[in-house]
Amino acid sequence: MSPSRPDAPASAEVSGWPDRLGARFDERLTRLGLTGEFRRDAALAVVVAVVSTGLIAVLVTVPAAAIIPGLTPFQTVTAIVVTAVQSLLLCLRRVHPVLCLAGIVALEVPLVAVLPAGQNLNGLAVFVAAYTCGTRLSARRTAEVLVVAALLEAIGFAVLNLGPALRAGSPLVEGGPPLTTAALWAVLAGHLASTLLTFGAGAMIGAYVATRRRYVDLVRVRAAEAVEAQRARADAAIGQERSRMARELHDIAAHHLSGMVVQAAVVERLIDRDPQAAKEAAAWVRGQGKETLHNLRLVVGALRGSDDDALDDGAPVPGLGVLDALVGTARDLGTPVELVREGEPPELPPIADVTFYRVAQEALANARDHAPGAPVRVLLRDDGTAVVLDVVNEASGTRAGAPAEHRGLGLVGMRERAQMIGASWEAGEIPSGGWRVRLSLPSETPSPETLPSDTLSSGALPPGTLPSGPGATA
Structure with a gap:
């Protein structure tokens, strides 16, 4: 490529x-x-x-x-x-x-x-x-x-x-x-x-x-x-393309596979006590696996430039229009999620719409992985000056760790997506011990073409946003 x-x-x-x-x-x-x-x-x-x-x-x-x-x-x-x-x-x-x-x-x-x-x-x-x-x-x-x-x-x-x-x-x-x-x-x-x-x-x-x-x-x-x-321009383009591929693959895999891991643990616990519930959980895992495979094929097809493989018959493009389905999936996996909408439904450009969806998806996956069972509040607000997505999860009594070499990749992907659309992004621990992810897109934003190329491929987090609490990493 x-x-x-x-x-x-x-x-x-x-x-x-x-x-x-x-x-x-x-x-x-x-x-x-x-x-x-x-x-x-x-x-x-x-x-x-x-x-x-x-x-x-x-x-x-x-x-x-x-x-x-x-x-x-x-x-x-x-x-x-x-x-x-x-x-x-x-x-x-x-x-x-x-x-x-x-x-x-x-x-x-x-x-x-x-x-x-x-x-x-x-x-x-x-x-x-x-x-x-x-x-x-x-x-x-x-x-x-x-x-x-x-x-x-x-x-x-x-x-x-x-x-x-x-x-x-x-x-x-x-x-x-x-x-x-x-x-x-x-x-x-x-x-x-x-x-x-x-x-x-x-x-x-x-x-x-x-x-x-x-x-x-x-x-x-x-x-x-x-x-x-x-050669330098080619290297920069390759770096940006790799970052984009990494974001897409991470968002798909982190969301679906983390849910599959949770449900597999449920199957393991219920297989002797409640076989019927275990079968239902296994069927859910199978369905998530098919959906994950389908999404990965979409990404691979898009990378290859094949219209036949990359496009599905009427498959919806991820965006805020399917945010309710995303929240419902998180609830099915045992995370109590409250979705709050303020103002009119925002009308965003396609790339910004996908970015808001992916940030919400990643924040929910992080909360499920690192603060299991903790309540999560998702706020989507459009007050005419900016569209704001605010995902806050409280601290959990049990915290699941992550290998050190994989920590922070989800935050890097969210930050890069925000930079691509000219939005501001913050992530950090709240006083109660929980974690907060905030994405804000002003009504008048620069297009991605006007942003510096180095901001599109950089993976460094801004000062003050290093992961240190529940829901910090994926």
């Missing part, structure tokens, strides 16, 4: 293929034993080093693809070694992103020093380092770091690469005019723009990835909170 519960947040609905691909890649790295940031970055550094050095080797040695023709073997080896070392520094990219970028930029110094004038090489390491700064640092901090790095690289390029060519009057292109100051500034500006573009592209992609990760994490957290809230 409990509602189905989602056990995991539906975060997959907001995750695209990059997230799913990243999750698979992360799972495979974990299987390979690469669990920490440093280990994974070290593996990435090795891969980038292999790819970068391979590309540099092809681009500077193969004539058809050479981007810087005419390099000497020393220049070629220096370019490959520097590119490899730059790539290996990526093992620090997430541990110390600024230090990683600084080391990679610093290694550009020996590279531009040995390359021909106006020439420079950048491997993948520079882009990856800028990307990492975008993911790890704030936007302002990333911009400051990248601008400083680009300026330092441009200064190194100007001093170590373009400066010697300017002093020697060497041309930037074979057969071209000598390098002038104006041409130097033009080349330096182009180099700085290219460097800033490389750094900026990597940082922007990194910032986008970081923003998307934070968004996905936020959606997952909110999805988890929504699931938890739904």
